[in-house]
Amino acid sequence: MKQFLYIVAFSVFVVSLFAGYANFGIPEIQPAPPPSQEAVDLSSMDMDTFISLGEKLYTTKGTCTLCHNELGRAPMLDNLDGLVAQRLGDDGYGGSAKDVASYLIESMNEPSIYVVKGFGKVGTNDQESPMPDVRSGSIGLSDAETLAIVAYLEDASGLEVSVEIPQGESAPVEEAATESAGSERAHYTTGEEIVAVLGCGACHKIGEFQGELGPDLQEIGSLRDREHLRRSILDPNADITEGFVPMMPPVYADQLYASELELLVDYMASLK
Ligand code: HEC
Ligand code: HEC
Missing domain, CATH: 1.10.760.10 (Cytochrome c-like domain)
Structure with missing residues (x-):
């Protein structure tokens, strides 16, 4: 009997040792929150970071480079000063943009307001753009994300960035939106x-x-x-x-x- 009690006591000791180890010895692993819930904090962001956020959005969530690339199915957006002056000066231009930034925003949010000649949807005589409204459907950019892309495009054309970094509630930018499909992603x-x-x-x-x-x-x-x-x-x-x-x-x-x-x-x- 004495030996049995000894075994019980020993077992309790071993078990508690393990429990103790499990509680204190093993570093606790914090499960990472799902990335889509994490918002990028714009309030402390400087312009350079905002521009690189725009660059990432341009190639990832924005999907702009699917069409705006050297295959030539959409205009290149790398010489905006000359390009925008030409668009706004075109007799056929009926939009309300006044400068590079407002032209970019208008083109992204309402692509059919002005359709670049030869790039319209087949059969519409360049009246309708095949480019989706970037706020909707498959792209779904927030206004803040759109501004980041504008900042990037202005900067890439060697222009002074004219947009301000949006602040407050109106500025949701998802962290996940800027992650590209790399090898370390989940299947x-x-x-x-x-x-x-x-x-x-x-x-x-x-x-x-x-x-x-x-x-x-x-x-x-x-x-x-x-x-x-x-x-x-x-x-x-x-x-x-x-x-x-x-x-x-x-x-x-x-x-x-x-x-x-x-x-x-x-x-x-x-x-x-
Ligand atoms: C599915 C293909 C497609 C995607 C995706 C796309 N575009 Fe376009 N985009 C076009 C086409 C085609 C045109 C030319 C027709 C027109 O004027 O709307 C165009 C025109 C534009 C223009 C006007 C260019 C000019 O020469 O006047 C801008 C600015 C623009 N896109 C920006 C973007 C940005 C920024 C994105 C990503 C957020 C994007 N586009 C995504 C196809 C696309
Ligand atoms: C930038 C525009 C664009 C994107 C983005 C795109 N496609 Fe396409 N896809 C096309 C065009 C244009 C054709 C027709 C020309 C060709 O056959 O290459 C096509 C052809 C196809 C075809 C052949 C259809 C047939 O009639 O045989 C399939 C299937 C297809 N795409 C699937 C996809 C899938 C899946 C994705 C995403 C992983 C995708 N595409 C992304 C433009 C695109």
Whole structure:
């Protein structure tokens, strides 16, 4: 009996030792909050940081470089002084912008107010822009994010930045918005998620998105086999859908793990 009590006492001692170790010895791991809830603090930001925030937004959440790139399907935005003077001086200009910043904001929020010649939506005689309103749908920029992009574009053209860093409640900028799809990200788990994050909806009608520049994908599963769908992501210019210009960026192969590519193909194949 005495030996039994001894064993019990010893066990209690060992267990409490472990409990103690677990409580005090192991550093507590703080689970990271989901990135989308973290807002960037603009109140303490200087202009250089605001400009680099704009640069990140331009290539990530803003998806601007999907279209504004050397493929030439949208005007380049790197010589704004001359470009904006020319637009505002055009007889066909009917907007209300007065300077570079207001022209940029107007172009982003209401792209069809002035459509650059030759760049309009097919069949609209340059009356409608294929560029989505950046506040809506697949892009969804806040006003503060739009201003950051304006600051970046002005700076990139060698101009004095004319916008101020917005303050207070009206300035939500999501931390996650500026993260690019890198190797350290979490794996995507559905095709819908991939379409939303990679911005396919800027150009395609797919799911909730209403893009106009590429083929309508709402029933692509009944038109194309998986092999074709896979190739259209891996090598978008291998075969060009009739009636469209080759402007789908050949960048997705680098942004997806193989298993994720299959998820995306599964999703598209299911659209019937
Ligand atoms: C889906 C393709 C697409 C995306 C995405 C896109 N644009 Fe555009 N953008 C265009 C096209 C096409 C035009 C030319 C037609 C027009 O004038 O609207 C244009 C025109 C513009 C103009 C006017 C250029 C000029 O020469 O007068 C500005 C400024 C602009 N875009 C900024 C942006 C910014 C900033 C973003 C990202 C937040 C963006 N665009 C995203 C396609 C796109
Ligand atoms: C900048 C605009 C743009 C973006 C962004 C874009 N595409 Fe496209 N896509 C096009 C255009 C234009 C075509 C037609 C020309 C071609 O076949 O290359 C096309 C073709 C396709 C096709 C072939 C359609 C057919 O009729 O066979 C598929 C599938 C497709 N895209 C899927 C996607 C997916 C998925 C994404 C996102 C990962 C995406 N695209 C992003 C413009 C875009």
